[in-house]
Structures are given as structure tokens and as C-alpha cells.
Amino acid sequence: xxxxxxxxxxxxxxxxxxxxxxxxxxxxxxxxxxxxxxxxxxxxxxxxxxxxxxxxxxxxxxxxxxxxxxxxxxxxxxxxxxxxxxxxxxxxxxxxxxxxxxxxxxxxxxxxxxxxxxxxxxxxxxxxxxxxxxxxxxxxxxxxxxxxxxxxxxxxxxxxxxxxxxxxxxxxxxxxxxxxxxxxxxxxxxxxxxxxxxxxxxxxxxxxxxxxxxxxxxxxxxxxxxxxxxxxxxxxxxxxxxxxxxxxxxxxxxxxxxxxxxxxxxxxxxxxxxxxxxxxxxxxxxxxxxxxxxxxxxxxxxxxx
Numbered sequence: 520x521x522x523x524x525x526x527x528x529x530x531x532x533x534x535x536x537x538x539x540x541x542x543x544x545x546x547x548x549x550x551x552x553x554x555x556x557x558x559x560x561x562x563x564x565x566x567x568x569x570x571x572x573x574x575x576x577x578x579x580x581x582x583x584x585x586x587x588x589x590x591x592x593x594x595x596x597x598x599x600x601x602x603x604x605x606x607x608x609x610x611x612x613x614x615x616x617x618x619x620x621x622x623x624x625x626x627x628x629x630x631x632x633x634x635x636x637x638x639x640x641x642x643x644x645x646x647x648x649x650x651x652x653x654x655x656x657x658x659x660x661x662x663x664x665x666x667x668x669x670x671x672x673x674x675x676x677x678x679x680x681x682x683x684x685x686x687x688x689x690x691x692x693x694x695x696x697x698x699x700x701x702x703x704x705x706x707x708x709x710x711x712x713x714x715x716x717x718x719x720x721x722x723x724x725x726x727x728x729x730x731x732x733x734x735x736x737x738x739x740x741x742x743x744x745x746x747x748x749x750x751x752x753x754x755x756x757x758x759x760x761x762x763x764x765x766x767x768x769x770x771x772x773x774x775x776x777x778x779x780x781x782x783x784x785x786x787x788x789x790x791x792x793x794x795x796x797x798x799x800x801x802x803x804x805x806x807x808x809x810x811x812x813x814x815x816x817x818x819x820x821x822x823x824x
């Protein structure tokens with residue numbers, strides 16, 4: 520978060536070294552506590568919040584002085600929660616399983632499940648009602664260009680690892696995956712047809728997924744559903760990747776808005792930071808915000824491949 524645009528909501532006053540741990544910050548940015556104590560230092564510098572970010576917590580943190588800071592109304596937050604709040608993502612190299620367990624979120628209560636299902640039915644039903652004439656036009660265009668199947672179906676991984684069938688308008692050649700080997704789509708993919716490039720850019724190829732939302736296999740908002748071959752590989756390569764399957768995959772999602780199309784293990788790891796944020800913090804208002812931002816993405820064609 521070195522860019523000024525990433526720090527619009529806070530100002531870093533300085534860094535306080537932790538006793539017995541190596542200093543990883545430039546010396547001119549350090550603030551020495553000295554004899555006055557941490558609570559008096561924060562009062563003198565008019566600090567609103569302390570972010571705790573040591574490499575090792577046991578035995579090095581001045582807990583008594585931090586307690587005095589809390590009693591003065593100063594907020595104390597750990598680095599993982601700070602990243603989550605300020606950047607809208609879960610920083611994978613700064614979290615451990617205990618933080619995921621005790622940091623809250625993961626609302627799977629009955630009221631939340633009912634509100635999410637109602638939102639899915641309302642949003643998917645309304646979009647299907649408006650878009651069905653356009654879907655007919657897209658289907659005819661796909662058939663006229665190549666004469667092949669209008670739709671294609673793939674097995675994807677859904678909630679709790681269950682497999683389901685996902686259907687889209689066909690945007691690539693019929694022989695795009697010879698031998699059935701799963702291949703990530705790439706920028707300017709030469710397997711795409713002319714109509715396919717257009718409907719992928721405008722996201723029209725994804726309209727048939729509305730049926731999966733109405734069926735209950737997908738949600739309108741959630742992590743992108745991936746193919747079983749990719750999921751098996753990414754579960755081995757990327758820590759916490761399986762956590763994203765604790766909710767239904769979505770037609771759109773937080774990671775799709777915040778990160779461009781992923782076509783590698785590194786991309787999957789970057790997108791997981793935003794998927795985990797959504798999994799921990801999903802709610803009706805958040806879903807509505809993502810839906811509104813998705814309209815902007817579709818209108819300007821950002822992130823499609």
C-alpha cells in the first residue's frame with residue numbers, strides 16, 4: 520500500500536520497533552518509545568490507531584502499554600484485519616488459520632441464506648426476463664457463424680466442492696480443447712470465433728448461467744466457478760484455496776471486479792485474496808454494491824477475456 524491512492528483513509532505517522540526483533544523499516548521512519556511509554560507517545564502524536572505487525576508476537580509486544588492505549592480510546596488492530604478493512608482483501612502472507620477462525624465473518628446463518636437466495640431469484644429472474652430476446656439473437660449469431668452447437672457445457676466446482684454443469688454460449692471453435700485437456704483462456708485467444716470475441720467482451724456468453732442461478736447451483740454474486748482440473752491443481756499450489764468453496768460460485772463477484780481475468784496460478788492466488796474477503800464479509804448490501812459495479816464493468820468491457 521505504498522501508493523498514495525491506497526492510503527486515502529489513513530496516514531502512517533511512524534513505526535515503533537518491537538524489542539528483540541529485526542527492524543524491516545527505514546531508520547528515518549522509526550519512532551522510538553523511550554522512557555515516556557507507548558501510551559504517552561500515542562497521546563503526544565495524536566494517534567488514532569495502532570497496527571500490530573511483528574513477525575513474532577510471543578514475548579515481544581508491550582501488552583500492558585497497549586492496554587493503556589486501549590483505555591485511552593485508541594484502536595488496536597492486527598495487520599491482517601487492517602489489510603482486510605483498508606484494501607478489501609485478505610493478504611495471504613499475513614494470515615494464519617487462527618486469524619481466519621477468530622476474526623469473525625463467515626455468516627452462513629439461516630436468515631443470510633434466505634436473503635441471499637431471495638436476492639439470487641430476484642436478480643436472475645429480472646435479468647432473464649429482460650435479456651431473453653438478446654439471448655435469441657446471440658444464439659442465432661453463434662449458429663450462423665460456424666454452424667456448430669450454440670451452447671457448450673462444462674463441469675465446474677460449486678459450494679462445498681460439489682460438481683455441477685455450467686452452460687454458456689459457445690465462444691470458441693468446437694475443437695478448442697482437443698483431447699478434453701483443460702486450458703486457461705488467454706488474451707487475444709486464437710481459439711475464439713469472431714462472434715465469440717464480441718460476446719466474451721460484453722459478457723453476453725454468460726447469460727445462460729442465469730439458469731444455474733435459478734436452479735440453485737450458483738449464486739448471482741460469489742467466487743468464479745472453476746473446472747475440477749484447475750481446482751485440484753490450485754488446492755495443492757495455493758494456501759486456503761478451498762475456503763472459497765464455502766459459498767456458492769457466482770455469475771459475478773468481488774474478485775472479478777477487483778482483478779482482471781486470471782490465467783495462471785499467480786493470478787488465482789491474487790484473486791483468492793478478494794474471494795476470501797467476500798467469503799468472510801458477504802451480505803445483502805455487499806451483494807447489491809457488487810451488482811451495481813458489475814453494470815459498469817459490462818458497459819465498459821473491462822476484464823473480459
